[in-house]
Amino acid sequence: MHIEVARAKINLSLDVLGKRPDGFHEVSMIMTTIDLNDYLTFNKRTDKRIVLTSDSSFMPLGRKNLVYQAAELMQRKYNTSGVEIHIEKNIPIAAGLAGGSSDAAAALRGMNALFELNVPIETLMDYGATLGSDIPFCVKGGTALATGRGEKIETIKSPPHGWVILAKPSISVSTPKIYGGIRGRKFTPGTEKMKTALESGNFDEMIGALKNDLQSVTRERYKEVDHLIDVFKKFGAEGVLMSGSGPTVFAIFKKERQASQFYNALKGFCDEVYNVRLLG
Numbered sequence: 001m002h003i004e005v006a007r008a009k010i011n012l013s014l015d016v017l018g019k020r021p022d023g024f025h026e027v028s029m030i031m032t033t034i035d036l037n038d039y040l041t042f043n044k045r046t047d048k049r050i051v052l053t054s055d056s057s058f059m060p061l062g063r064k065n066l067v068y069q070a071a072e073l074m075q076r077k078y079n080t081s082g083v084e085i086h087i088e089k090n091i092p093i094a095a096g097l098a099g100g101s102s103d104a105a106a107a108l109r110g111m112n113a114l115f116e117l118n119v120p121i122e123t124l125m126d127y128g129a130t131l132g133s134d135i136p137f138c139v140k141g142g143t144a145l146a147t148g149r150g151e152k153i154e155t156i157k158s159p160p161h162g163w164v165i166l167a168k169p170s171i172s173v174s175t176p177k178i179y180g181g182i183r184g185r186k187f188t189p190g191t192e193k194m195k196t197a198l199e200s201g202n203f204d205e206m207i208g209a210l211k212n213d214l215q216s217v218t219r220e221r222y223k224e225v226d227h228l229i230d231v232f233k234k235f236g237a238e239g240v241l242m243s244g245s246g247p248t249v250f251a252i253f254k255k256e257r258q259a260s261q262f263y264n265a266l267k268g269f270c271d272e273v274y275n276v277r278l279l280g
């Protein structure tokens with residue numbers, strides 16, 4: 001048996017630099033892990049089958065699951081036996097927190113460990129990139145500058161200690177549609193500023209550098225996200241940002257007490273609220 005932790009991520013900055021010939025968008029973004037985790041348990045099977053189980057009924061457990069695809073990829077490359085993988089799901093699904101990507105990354109690491117394959121992490125990241133843009137980052141974790149379509153990873157300094165309050169409106173947002181809505185918009189890049197802020201280790205500088213080009217698109221299309229950002233600001237949060245393509249909105253606090261007070265205030269406005277540590 002082998003257990004892997006799959007951590008959620010937030011985007012501290014996300015610059016969309018343009019559309020590429022392959023249909024993806026060139027990005028420059030900073031991602032960091034937070035203490036909101038799925039847990040994957042791996043057991044070898046004597047046959048060749050890949051069997052997924054989960055405590056969540058909101059996720060496909062067949063070939064559509066990214067964990068299945070990751071396990072199948074490893075099985076194909078290294079001719080392993082079958083495997084049974086249980087996914088304990090705590091990261092909200094389709095939230096902008098890379099839940100599926102992180103599970104897939106954990107599946108690549110887990111297969112590597114369970115079958116003692118000794119595949120280098122860089123190779124696992126390359127495999128991950130064939131399944132989704134966020135997966136290479138999730139394989140490695142920590143804090144990273146991600147470029148290309150998000151698959152080129154450079155580890156950078158982690159954020160200073162802090163607490164993250166996340167709230168997810170009960171709507172689904174399509175990542176391709178939000179990227180599609182970027183067309184014709186102009187933005188001032190913010191990732192360089194965030195990188196400098198993280199290097200300085202200054203908490204307030206980091207808060208001042210939070211930025212996500214996708215936020216304006218999602219806000220315009222989903223009044224729930226727009227409203228939630230307003231509520232966060234009305235309650236006095238300084239660093240408020242949407243993660244990924246949304247719909248999750250988060251705020252970062254220096255002190256645990258501030259975060260707890262904010263969490264309690266927000267509970268009345270949104271069903272799904274989380275209070276977790278920044279990890280990076």
Ligand SMILES: C[C@](O)(CO)[C@H](O)COP(=O)(O)OP(=O)(O)OC[C@H]1O[C@@H](n2ccc(N)nc2=O)[C@H](O)[C@@H]1O
Nearest residue numbers: 023024025027132133134135149150175176179244245
């Ligand atoms: C929004 C983010 O989560 C920010 O971290 C990522 O950029 C999205 O990463 P992801 O969910 O792993 O995305 P993928 O599964 O690779 O791509 C889903 C779809 O999103 C769009 N997409 C994604 C990444 C990117 N750099 N440009 C894009 O235009 C494409 O239409 C693509 O078909």
Ligand SMILES: Nc1ncnc2c1ncn2[C@@H]1O[C@H](COP(=O)(O)OP(=O)(O)OP(=O)(O)O)[C@@H](O)[C@H]1O
Nearest residue numbers: 065066093094095096097098099100101103134244
């Ligand atoms: N292991 C998985 N966990 C969650 N969703 C999965 C998984 N495998 C496949 N999916 C599918 O992927 C879709 C997106 O889910 P996910 O939780 O990865 O979104 P996300 O947090 O918005 O990801 P990202 O931030 O990378 O765009 C859902 O429609 C879900 O059915």
